[in-house]
Amino acid sequence: MTYKELYKDIKKLGDDDAAYCRYLLDRSLPELRQDESGVPEDTAAKHAECVKRLRDGEPLQYIFGYAPFYDTELYCGPGVLIPRFDTEILVEEAIKTLPQNAYFADLCCGTGCIAAAVLKHRPDTAALCLDISDTALSYTERNLGKYGLTDRAEIRKFDVFSSWDSLPPLDAILCNPPYINEKDMERLPENVKREPFEALYGGKDGLDFYRRVLSASKGRFRRGTRIIFEIGYDQAAALKELCPGCEIKKDYSSNDRICIIRGSE
């Protein structure tokens, strides 16, 4: 196989082409375009293996073992949700608005992407990272470690539906919970189905976690309540109903994406 042929193969990946090229080679994609020389055997073999895994429906980020998020690059792999661009608006809001020296929970932390980005940009804050999944917690530990943030974070196994009595008082909860409803779960693309069911499924109507967090967090905050939820693009009306005083903000694709709950609401 020549580099020119490899270039054509990689271009078929669409938006992910440059990232894939970086994973495979120490060269930029445009450099390969007219290069008729042969690709080393080990690189060609690595490429063939990746193509096979992609054809089997494996997400590209699981193959790489990392995913970009905000201004970080985080470890991820089978057993944990791949951090999404959609979640960056929640991080941005938290960085801008968390009170000074805030102690916040990254509830349903997954890879720890929210805590990692917020702690990195707000050195005055500290985090409690909570998730039910041991795999997720181990990724959170690795990702916070990668950016030297573990001294400002506690990582704890926690079930949102269990008692909240063991949690310390908090200034804020940042939470991207599972929020896909029963119907939409059936229509998920093959590569998304490779992500953990428990990271996606939010109950029959997709709202189980919002209801639970809203009721269980009442009276548990040190200062004025501040919950920032990520929500599905079509869940704003439902959240307004659950929490009439909340504010909905859109993401960079103009979809409703976060729900902010302030004060004593």
Ligand SMILES: C[S@@+](CC[C@H](N)C(=O)[O-])C[C@H]1O[C@@H](n2cnc3c(N)ncnc32)[C@H](O)[C@@H]1O
């Ligand atoms: C949508 S993912 C969000 C992960 C990460 N915060 C992000 O934005 O990429 C939801 C996470 O909730 C966790 N989870 C599911 N059920 C839970 C429960 N009952 N209690 C705590 N965490 C739970 C999953 O393990 C998963 O990591």
